[in-house]
Amino acid sequence: MSGERADRAGPDWIAVDWGTSNLRAWAMDAEGRALAETASPRGMGGLAPEDFGPALTAAVADWLPPAGLPGGLSDPVPTLVCGMAGARAGWAEAPYAPVPCAPLDPARAITPPGADPRLDVRILPGLSQARPADVMRGEETQIAGLIARRPRFDGVVCLPGTHTKWAHISAEEVVSFRSFMTGELYALLSTSSILRHGMREDGAPGEVSPDAAADFAEALDTAMSRPESVAGLFALRAEHLLNDLPPSRARARLSGMLIGMELAASRPWWLGREVALIGAPGPTAGYATALEAQGAYVTRLDPTEAVLDGLRAAHAALWEKAE
Amino acid sequence: MSGERADRAGPDWIAVDWGTSNLRAWAMDAEGRALAETASPRGMGGLAPEDFGPALTAAVADWLPPAGLPGGLSDPVPTLVCGMAGARAGWAEAPYAPVPCAPLDPARAITPPGADPRLDVRILPGLSQARPADVMRGEETQIAGLIARRPRFDGVVCLPGTHTKWAHISAEEVVSFRSFMTGELYALLSTSSILRHGMREDGAPGEVSPDAAADFAEALDTAMSRPESVAGLFALRAEHLLNDLPPSRARARLSGMLIGMELAASRPWWLGREVALIGAPGPTAGYATALEAQGAYVTRLDPTEAVLDGLRAAHAALWEKAE
Known part of the structure; x- marks a missing residue:
């Protein structure tokens, strides 16, 4: 140089x-x-x-x-x-x-x-998928970080976020993936819909406050067995008006319903598999709790470590090999 | 006087x-x-x-x-x-x-x-319901208008709107009712979410443009049989990015998914019943088409006529009896 x-x-x-x-x-x-x-x-x-x-x-x-x-x-x-x-x-x-x-x-x-x-x-x-149509930008680098750490990983990665990604990994490749709008639906409903009245608005859907764990679990079960009940979320508004449902409990129910709908839709991905959950412990606690309750084997990876490991691998491939 | x-x-x-x-x-x-x-x-x-x-x-x-x-x-x-x-x-x-x-x-x-x-x-x-908690204000007057016209009506009323109401009517009473957030979810997703890119934003979810009837029907079927697939609406964004899905077709698919989720949730209400649909023909066409395809017997009532009939009945009770 x-x-x-x-x-x-x-x-x-x-x-x-x-x-x-x-x-x-x-x-x-x-x-x-x-x-x-x-x-x-x-x-x-x-x-x-x-x-x-x-x-x-x-x-x-x-x-x-x-x-x-x-x-x-x-x-x-x-x-x-x-x-x-x-x-x-x-x-x-x-x-x-x-x-x-x-x-x-x-x-x-x-x-x-x-x-x-x-x-x-x-x-x-980023990565694209033709059928069903899907795209990701950024998460692929975290997945690369997981593979850099565990080259033989064969299972499913879940990256909760605004648009949560689920990816099936085998032989160091992304075989297929799916995006879910859970984070964005949560943000829209808790800050911009009628439900914003009487809702604690902060945080990610996967965050579960200890005083509302039972609400989260019940809503999760309901949505996993009857995902169509998400259409009836207006009940949270009525519970606020009629029964003064506390904001932290309303928030936990909304979280449980939306994550439950996502887990119902992604069931073929996680059922009986190892799920590598990439995300900070707090904002993804609801995912971990729910998946473990369903018998999935959950391992965790810090998202910053994952993205840095992915960028390290790319840096080595782009510059170190060339020297 | x-x-x-x-x-x-x-x-x-x-x-x-x-x-x-x-x-x-x-x-x-x-x-x-x-x-x-x-x-x-x-x-x-x-x-x-x-x-x-x-x-x-x-x-x-x-x-x-x-x-x-x-x-x-x-x-x-x-x-x-x-x-x-x-x-x-x-x-x-x-x-x-x-x-x-x-x-x-x-x-x-x-x-x-x-x-x-x-x-x-x-x-x-308005009306309230203790379990499941629910409320309505305004729709009860349209329901009163229906009953004023058809005192022996025994069936289900559907009032599509921001918060669509389904009510079970018998013996001139509202026996029970449920609200669904279909209209508000549609508005939030089509104007304020990532889906707004590449979406025609106008209208109600029940409006179906003729060129996109097949998209509406397919999305409706998907959501009625697998309502959890609503969590995967991000696919509409990917279809726009990868396949240039036309805005009118993206809109019809969003409509179909959301109305399909509502009809899956309200199935016990409409299955094998007469459904009195109160709403303008255009904005509620999707509901009528879907319900009729499922074998429900749909009758229609203009919403302005319904609210006026309800207010006429209330006026007669409040002032004419007193004179």
Whole structure:
């Protein structure tokens, strides 16, 4: 690497998870350790294509040499981006890789226009499925992280979120996957529907407060056995008006109904299988409780560790092999 | 009626349907004919309690004698209000009547504070149900209209709307009822969720465009047999991204999925029964098509005729009997 200074203090490479609502970046050393972390609310949802380059520069500026440095510049810092930045409406489209395939194929990474010359930016693609039609962007990197840790994993991955993903993994490939709108339905119903009156609005659907565990469990059972009862969620409004149902209990029932509907729909995926649940313990507790009650074997993986492991694997494939 | 002028041109009474998002009023003659109609966007949702009196005066001002008329005033005009104006957060609370009961009990009508002295305003109560908890305000008046026309009706009434109501009617009473969030779920998903991209946003879920009838029917069948598949509506987003699914077809599939989930949940209500569908033909076409395909015997009633018939019956009970 000509021009690199021996005392260079900057990162060896930069890992970026760029979602719809925020951006997270890590300064990585040559051994793949995260030296520093930064976050920004400038998610893909609020940016025009030409905004991405400057937004990334602003987020990682502390890790870069001065832009106006006279004389020879260092080589640009390898910067790997996963997530919605690669969507059609993002920085630059990284076309989906169709399943069945490995979750990450670094050869499909694209180089977006307008990046800071101090950064060598590559955006990783998401995955698509023809039938039933489905897409993911970002979760494939977490799945790659799981496979990097457990190359022989054969089972199902569940990634709760705005659009929860279930993926069937075998022989280091994503065989098929399905998205469920549980997180978005929960957010819409608890903040924008008639149910918002008398509902505690915070948190993810998988969060279950201890005082409402029985409400969650009962609603979950109802929805798993009669998922059509989700159409009757208006009962929560009536329970508030007529019986002063406490907000934390209303929230737990809504969570239970929506997760129950999802688990009824995903039953063929998790029944009798190992389910690797990728998500923070709090927001995914409801999933773990429900799946274990149904006899699924649940293992857990921290989502930040998963995305970093996935980006480490991609970095090794893209840059270390080339050296 | 002392002080009434023989040449009085005003209405004999006024009928008002005051919902969450708008107000409709009719000037009625002594024979119960609607002489004039007016509408205002000043629904209950946007009004503080003290705003209701002036809002009603403004809506019906053309039908009233001048407010500052010197000398003896006419008797105040009987004015019957149904709908959300009687909610706890409305003009004044008209406490729910618990089912089983007749849909209208004029003795339970309340007199709100702050009405124009030229109006004798009474607000009709809604209905409540203890188990499962449920409430309605406004639909009970349409049900009363159905019963006024067909006193021997024994069957089920379906009133599609933001919160669709199903009610079991027997011996001129509402025996039980259930609310479904189909209309609100449709509005939230088609305008505020990820599905809004690539969705035609207008209309009610029961509207089915002719070019998308097959999509509606297929989605309906899917949701009626596997209602949990509603959790997987994200597929509509993926179909848009991957296969350019036309907006009108995406809309029809969303409609079909949501109405299918409702019909799966309400199956015990409509199976093998007469269903009186109260709603305009366009916005409720999907309900009629689906119910008839399932062998239900569907009859129809215009919603404006229904609410006016209900208010006529209440007017007769409150004022004509008293004279």
